Amino acid sequence: xxxxxxSPKNSNIDFGQMPDEKGHFGVYGGVFAxxxxxxxxxxxxDAYEAAKNDPEFQAEFDRDLxxxxxxxxPLYHAERLSEIVGGAQIYLxxxxxxxxxxxxxxxxxxxxxxxxxxxxxxxxxxxxxxxxGVASATVAARFGMECVVYMGAEDVVRQAPNVYRMKxxxxxxxxxxxxSKTLKxxxxxxxxxxxxxxxxxxxxxxxxxxxxxxxxxxxxFQTIIGREAKRQMQExxxxxxxxxxxxVGGGSNAIGLFHPFLEDKDVAIYxxxxxxxxxxxxxxxxxxxxxxxxxxxxxxTYLMEDNDGQIIExxxxxxxxxxxxxxxxxxxxxxxxxxxxDAITDKEALEAFHTLTRIEGIIPxxxxxxxxxxxxxxxxxxxxxxxxxxxxxGRGDKDINTIADIEGIQL
Amino acid sequence: MSRIAATFEALKASNKTALVPYIMCGDPDFGTTVxxxxxxxxxxxxxxxxxxxxxxxxxxxxxxxxxxxxxLVNHVSLSDVIDVVAKxxxxxxxxxxxxxxxxNPIEVMGYAKFAxxxxxxxVDGALTVDIPPEEGAEYTELLKAKGIDPIYLLAPxxxxxxxxxxxEVAGGFVYYVSLKGVTGAATLDVDSxxxxxxxxxxxITLPIGVGFGISDAETAAKLSKISDAIIVGSAIVKRMHxxxxxxxxxxxxxxxxxxxxxxxxxx
Numbered sequence: 001x002x003x004x005x006x007s008p009k010n011s012n013i014d015f016g017q018m019p020d021e022k023g024h025f026g027v028y029g030g031v032f033a034x035x036x037x038x039x040x041x042x043x044x045x046d047a048y049e050a051a052k053n054d055p056e057f058q059a060e061f062d063r064d065l066x067x068x069x070x071x072x073x074p075l076y077h078a079e080r081l082s083e084i085v086g087g088a089q090i091y092l093x094x095x096x097x098x099x100x101x102x103x104x105x106x107x108x109x110x111x112x113x114x115x116x117x118x119x120x121x122x123x124x125x126x127x128x129x130x131x132x133g134v135a136s137a138t139v140a141a142r143f144g145m146e147c148v149v150y151m152g153a154e155d156v157v158r159q160a161p162n163v164y165r166m167k168x169x170x171x172x173x174x175x176x177x178x179x180s181k182t183l184k185x186x187x188x189x190x191x192x193x194x195x196x197x198x199x200x201x202x203x204x205x206x207x208x209x210x211x212x213x214x215x216x217x218x219x220x221f222q223t224i225i226g227r228e229a230k231r232q233m234q235e236x237x238x239x240x241x242x243x244x245x246x247x248v249g250g251g252s253n254a255i256g257l258f259h260p261f262l263e264d265k266d267v268a269i270y271x272x273x274x275x276x277x278x279x280x281x282x283x284x285x286x287x288x289x290x291x292x293x294x295x296x297x298x299x300x301t302y303l304m305e306d307n308d309g310q311i312i313e314x315x316x317x318x319x320x321x322x323x324x325x326x327x328x329x330x331x332x333x334x335x336x337x338x339x340x341x342d343a344i345t346d347k348e349a350l351e352a353f354h355t356l357t358r359i360e361g362i363i364p365x366x367x368x369x370x371x372x373x374x375x376x377x378x379x380x381x382x383x384x385x386x387x388x389x390x391x392x393x394g395r396g397d398k399d400i401n402t403i404a405d406i407e408g409i410q411l
Numbered sequence: 412m413s414r415i416a417a418t419f420e421a422l423k424a425s426n427k428t429a430l431v432p433y434i435m436c437g438d439p440d441f442g443t444t445v446x447x448x449x450x451x452x453x454x455x456x457x458x459x460x461x462x463x464x465x466x467x468x469x470x471x472x473x474x475x476x477x478x479x480x481x482x483l484v485n486h487v488s489l490s491d492v493i494d495v496v497a498k499x500x501x502x503x504x505x506x507x508x509x510x511x512x513x514x515n516p517i518e519v520m521g522y523a524k525f526a527x528x529x530x531x532x533x534v535d536g537a538l539t540v541d542i543p544p545e546e547g548a549e550y551t552e553l554l555k556a557k558g559i560d561p562i563y564l565l566a567p568x569x570x571x572x573x574x575x576x577x578x579e580v581a582g583g584f585v586y587y588v589s590l591k592g593v594t595g596a597a598t599l600d601v602d603s604x605x606x607x608x609x610x611x612x613x614x615i616t617l618p619i620g621v622g623f624g625i626s627d628a629e630t631a632a633k634l635s636k637i638s639d640a641i642i643v644g645s646a647i648v649k650r651m652h653x654x655x656x657x658x659x660x661x662x663x664x665x666x667x668x669x670x671x672x673x674x675x676x677x678x
Contacts, residue, residue: 032514032541034470035577036588039568145413178476184467191469196592198568295514295541296467308488309519310466 013336015262018329023212023299026335027326031211033298037191040198041298045213047118052220057113064109065224068142069099071106073225075232076190077388080378081359088242088382089105090375092362092392093229093257102394103225103253104135108204110221112139115202122146122201126190128155128164128183128366129319130251131394132206137171147171150189152182155319162398180313183323187297207250208327215327222256229389230260237387243268243378246391247370248288248341249321251330253393262338271330272374274316275343285314287326288334288341296324301331317346317402318366321393344370352376353396353403366393366402413582414507414535415560418457419618419639428635430673431620432665433460433511433644435478436495437487437649438518443658445498447665452506454666460538460642463492463512470540472595477652486524489516489525494533500533509536509562509583516594522553530557536583538562544580553579560584564584567607574614584640587611592623595645599624605637628668633656633678643672 013164014131024030033041046327051057065071074094082090095103108125114179115123125147127133133149136376140147149166153175156163166173179185193204208215208222233241244261246254248271261267276284285289287302294303296311304312304324316322344352349366352373357363364372368391396403404411412420422429431659432451436444448459464479464487471479489512496508510529517525517539529537537559542550544563551561560583565574567590577585589604621634622642631641647665654661 030546031543032546033543034533034540034566035543035564035573036470036591038543038573039570045440155519178473179480188467188469192472192593195470198591225673292519294518297469298541300518303515305515305519307519308486308490309516310464310483311515312466 012262015259018326019212019216023216025329025332027294028300028331029212029215030300031298032295032300033211034195036195040194041211047114048213048217049395051114051117057117061110061113064113069105069109071224072228072232073097073190075229075236077236078360081356082379084359085376085379087379087384088388089384090379091233091241091387091389093225093389095253095391095393096224096271096362096364096368096395100131100135100138101397102131102135103222103256104132105138106224106256107206107221108132108135108139108205108220109203111202111217112143112145115145116143118202120200120202121146122197123204124150124190124193124201125204125206126150126183126186127206128152128186128322129398130155130159130166131320131398133166133171133173134162134169136204137166137169140171141169148193149173150176150179150186150193152186153177154181155183158319159401161401169183183319184297184311198380200299207252208255208329209250209297209299209301209325215299215329218252219255219259219329221254223259225253225256225391226258226260229257233387233389234296240264240267241373241389242382242386243270243388245270245272245371245375245378245388247272247321247367247393248326248330249274249285249323249367250325251327253391255327255329257391258339269339270374270378271339271340271344272370274318274321275345276315278345279343283315284343285316285322285324286343287324288330289343293331301325301328302334317349318370320365320367321370342374344373347374350403350406362392363396364392365396366399368393369396413558413560413583414505415458418507419584422457427435428638428676429457429620429640430455430631430669430676431458431460431640431642432456432647432669433462433642434651435462435464435482435491435648437464437482437485438478439655439658441491441495443661446658447662448499449503450662450666451505451669454670455465456669458507458509458640460509460511460644461492461496463510463516465513465516468513470593472593474648474652478648481655489520490528492526493528493534496534497532499507507535509538510534511538512540514539514542519631522550525630526553526557526559530559534559536560536562538564538586540564544576547580553639555582556578562586565611567603571610571614574611578614582617585615586621587620587621587638587644588617588623590624594623599630601633604634608637613621628671630674631672632675632678641672641676
């Protein structure tokens with residue numbers, strides 16, 4: 001991994017105090033948006049600031065997480081998998097067992113509550129794999145709000161079951177035909193909608209990217225993952241894990257798991273990007289491993305870009321990791337050396353998908369399969385009395401068509 | 412005095428409003444862009460906004476997005492755009508040229524190098540859509556040091572405190588986005604523009620241009636009575652798209668529109 005630019009121990013950093021009031025994580029983050037968006041962004045910032053310190057809002061959020069999402073999600077000791085790998089004990093944080101089948105709902109519940117508090121009646125969202133779109137359509141249905149989901153035209157084809165799911169939930173799904181017709185273009189289109197309909201519309205961003213306050217707000221809603229995991233690990237083993245592993249597209253499930261452990265210096269933390277055909281090829285989705293800093297979608301972060309500063313197309317078997325940017329907090333955690341970022345190829349992820357399915361009877365999402373693959377590799381290098389938490393961010397039912405396609409199986 | 416300031420001063424003396432077209436650089440090729448710039452000046456245009464393509468133009472509507480996609484197929488870069496300005500300057504040292512685009516290509520080139528190169532080529536202003544004053548202190552200073560005006564947007568949603576922060580840093584003129592939406596949107600309410608411009612003028616002494624959603628001579632004429640510059644983008648870029656395979660027709664079609672706007676504005 002790259003050497004840290006600051007002191008490797010990060011001994012004086014108060015991770016809880018990040019970002020600063022302008023949304024900066026070191027040189028990353030911030031608000032890089034057109035003037036047409038500044039007022040709604042500032043309105044959201046002020047509303048979130050108030051909600052953050054409002055015990056009633058937080059209590060309602062906690063209630064919904066318990067009774068609607070079904071939290072806490074289990075921390076499951078994958079004994080057979082650990083035994084077969086032959087190294088550290090692997091624990092799976094079962095976000096796949098949440099309502100709607102992924103961690104995404106933690107965030108959409110939080111943002112929908114905030115939307116309602118702000119008096120907004122219309123929800124918009126972008127989606128790649130469709131999980132965030134489904135989670136947004138779900139909360140919109142529950143709160144009786146109109147919901148419009150922007151989705152790259154290519155992803156609409158790749159993720160047909162989720163498109164139908166969103167429609168069943170009453171959402172309008174708009175295929176985006178511009179650019180590369182994937183997640184980044186869906187995000188552009190959602191921003192355009194927001195600018196046009198600022199008065200009644202709340203934009204639920206699905207990951208820890210975008211202009212401030214999104215990276216902070218989405219992180220805060222997702223840290224329930226790490227707070228639960230920490231408590232559960234202490235209950236199960238009496239201590240902290242030796243390592244954490246999570247996949248990183250935009251990075252919301254990862255930051256949700258990592259954040260409550262950042263100050264625990266003995267916990268090694270690993271973020272796993274979509275390596276596609278390999279990060280030494282042009283076909284991957286690993287900006288932290290092989291990209292450069294730049295500005296996109298409202299924040300400064302690592303990007304996949306060409307020498308002219310144009311954003312380039314990414315390639316990854318999992319639509320949810322197929323994004324050319326990454327949350328700014330991850331960019332900062334990489335630079336200071338607190339988290340190690342690495343990549344897993346499509347092939348490795350597919351193997352891990354099958355392994356977990358056959359050994360533990362758990363079908364992981366292709367996104368999460370990247371984390372499982374890395375967790376298994378890592379476990380091999382560790383002792384049997386050590387522990388790893390792998391974030392199983394979503395279930396794989398949505399991916400079975402993709403996998404059957406790749407393996408030449410007719411369903 | 413800068414070309415932008417001199418242009419506004421001369422227009423004011425003759426009681427006229429600036430007509431500012433936006434074109435995407437390199438659409439369909441650099442030779443046509445330079446010819447089109449000169450032809451538009453002849454048709455009565457006072458300044459030119461030259462579009463720098465970006466792969467993810469979040470503030471633009473479908474027409475300008477499509478233009479960016481067209482030229483990016485040919486890998487038109489920020490350096491190319493600056494070279495086009497230098498070419499234009501060989502025979503026009505009077506008409507201001509403003510580069511309009513997004514921050515990332517400039518980040519990659521480096522702020523200082525961009526300011527240096529653009530200034531040497533004869534660029535007069537830079538409208539960088541996604542860098543608000545909060546993030547732009549260093550960038551704005553580097554531009555100003557090289558005699559390039561940082562052009563800022565104001566929107567219907569900009570309140571007094573935002574207007575004040577932009578008043579502090581803006582140069583050249585301020586670009587008022589006349590509706591809530593993206594470039595090329597359809598509906599524009601002239602009365603609400605009048606009201607907002609009055610609010611803006613309380614704090615901003617620079618000339619104020621109006622753009623987003625001006626597509627015909629009639630609207631241009633109406634808004635020219637209350638503003639210092641009329642900015643027309645999508646309506647022009649649409650014509651460029653229609654005649655992309657025939658540069659002569661393209662130039663004729665665009666200058667027909669700019670000439671008709673000029674005429675309507677001067678009546």
